[in-house]
Amino acid sequence: MAYQHTIAGRVYRFNNLKGLLAKASPHRSGDVLAGLAAETYEERVAAQITLADVPLKDFLADAVIPYEQDEVTRLIIDGHNKEAFQIISHFTVGQLRDWLLLDETDNRILKNIEDAVTPEMAAAVSKIMRNQDLIAVAKKIEVITRFRDTIGLKGHFATRLQPNHPTDDAKGIAASLIEGLLYGSGDAVIGVNPATDSPAAVLNILMLIDQLRQQFDIPTQSCVLSHITTTLELVNQNAPVDICFQSVAGTQKANTSFGIDLDLLTEAHQATSALNRGTIGNNVMYFETGQGSALSANAHHGVDQQTCEVRAYAVAKKYKPLLVNSVVGFIGPEYLYDGKQIIRAALEDHFCGKLLGLPMGVDVCYTNHAEADQDDMDNLLTLLGVAGCNFIMGIPGSDDIMLNYQSTSFHDALYLRKVLGLRPAPEFEKWLIKQGIIDENGYRLALAANNLLKKTKGLWLK
Template identity: 75%
Template sequence: MAYRYTIQNRTYTFSDLRILLAKASPFRSGDALANLAAERYEERVAAQLALADIPLKKFLEEPVIPYEKDEVTRLIIDSHNVLVFSAVSSLTVGELRDWLLSDQATTQSLQAIADGLTPEMVAAVSKLMRNQDLIAVAAKCEVIARFRNTLGIKGHLATRLQPNHPTDDLKGVAASILDGLLYGSGDAVIGINPASDNPAAVLALLNMIDQVRERFAIPTQSCVLCHVTTTLQLVEQKAPVDLTFQSIGGTEKTNKSFGITLSLLEEAYEATLSLGRGTAGNNVMYFETGQGSSLSANAHEGVDQQTCEARSYAIAKKFKPLLVNSVVGFIGPEYLFDGKQIIRAALEDHFCGKLLGLPMGMDICYTNHAEADQDDMDNLLTLLGVAGCNYIMGVPGADDIMLNYQSTSFHDALYIRKVLGLRPAPEFERWLKRQGIVDRDGNFLSVVESHPLLKAKW
């Protein structure tokens, strides 16, 4: 079905809903690379105005990738809650935007409709929003997840302690963990990107983190971000696997390029659950995404990169994750060219994930060849803090020496917690107080040489 909109006696025609969504997207280099972007600003406005009039029901009738061709589409359609959707089923995309920004859209009412919205619906409405709209709605969302602590409570901001090392050297990793813990980082997860996917190397890292966690009774969880098949091998060996990690994308072809299927993720989910290692809850999955991943794999199926990204959230949601984050600027300037595009994409991803009911975090990052710098990341960090992001990264010095990109540091987390009055996860904050790292008001104390964390043999 074609969609049309006329501006100043010129009629713009969009051949189907997939093209309409693409042309309505705020400009980014990846959509231009895929020949999906609007050719001029006026065409983008026409697409946005046409999109605003589309009934939400249309997204169930006209999938952007055919049902019979793509298992992600099948998941989206088959898991859609028709009863929940009935509360908003009479709305158009524009009317949904107006309602989301109204006082009637409270935290509770947003939680109530999450299962009735599809990724394409939330992607569509995000394309009609200014940055402040994305922030305002996301700030009303609250998505809580639990494993050994409680993440996502309003007024709290967690961090992933990311102690990567270019050779997986245990002493180097341990030094970064110690550094992060003393700065109050690590409540979301102590998560390592391994330099090697070798099961023995991954197991050594898992054992080391688990020994540290148990020795100091740290109420957090660990994860070595290897491929899901490696994790499955280790689960079968009863290794100390807290969370199973996997990168995911919004099309079946993208996920095949990652070496995964939905059935494989289901197997990993059930296997990790069977270990029963959680104490506060049983959210055992950790997913990472990023705009441009489908395009970089030549697997976007003609769908714009932001809609592809939102579709990946349907996969994450199926497996009730503890953590989901968009590694927003990591893929490079071919997909998000500069700081402006990175900031916009991050706010879209956070908004879409939260609205769908996901515990969204963000890797606020850029590569060294992008037209972005740390000032852009400071701006984005502040915006996401206001928007209620569940967690961010904590990287020593903000410079990941293994992955060679720029992210956020332990100090950045302290900044945003301080200026916005945000706290770590409750259980983790109590641990910081017991350790004498912070006082009862959450202020950091001077660490003396006799502190047990410093004196311990790592």
């Protein structure tokens, strides 16, 4: 279906929904690289005005990637809740934006439409929303998940403790892990990116974290972010796998390049669930995504990178994940050039994920060849805190020495909790107080290190 709009005598024509979505996307380098971006400011806004008038029903008739060609499209279409769609089926994209922003449209109502909004609808409405709209609507939505603690409650804010080490050295990982705990980090998950993706290497790290967790009875979960086939092998050997990780993308072809498909995800989800290791819930999956992944795999089908990203959330959603993390600034400046683009993309990802009912976290991060620095990350971190983001990363001094990029430090999470009055996950907070790491008001205690390390004697005996 073609769309058009006339501005001062100039006709802008968009051949189909996918072209319109791309042209309406706020400027970012990845869409320029793909040759999909609007060529002028006027064309971009003309596309946004056109998009605002598109009925939501059109999105069900005009798939951006054909149903026959792509299992992610099939997942989206087959999983669409037609009954719930009645609530919003009469809207255009622009009317959806206005409705989302109404005071009456609260968390309860938004929950009712999480299976009615397709990823493409969410992407479309986000493209005509300002940053403050993305924050205001996301803030209303509460997505709660559980394994050994409760993540996503309003007023709470969690972190993934990320104690990576370039050679997976156990003592190196343990040192960063202990430091992180002493800063109150780790309520979302203790998650290590392994340098070596072999079952034996991954098992070593799993055993290390699991032993520490059990020794101190820490109400959190562990995860080693190996490829899902490696994790599945370990699950089948009954290794202590709490959470199963995988990177996912929004097209079947991109997922193929990751070495996965929906059947494999289903198998891993079922196998990990069957271990039954969660104490208060059984959300066992952790997914990572990021704008530009489909393009970088040459698997975007002419769909803009933000729309591809939201389609990845449909994949994630099928498996009721504990955590979904947009690793927004990791991919590099050819996809998101500078702080402005990274911030915008992160707010879009958080909003779209929450609208679809996902427990969204964001890796607030950048690489050294991006036009960004710590100030940009402080801005983004604060905006995400206000928007009610479920979790961020916790990395010693912001410097990941394994993945070679900069993310949020243990300190950053403390800052955010302090300025916004946010607290750790309740079970984890109780543990932090019991261990003498923080007081009832969330302040770190001077003797935190002493308090915990004294008790680690048993573990660290030579």
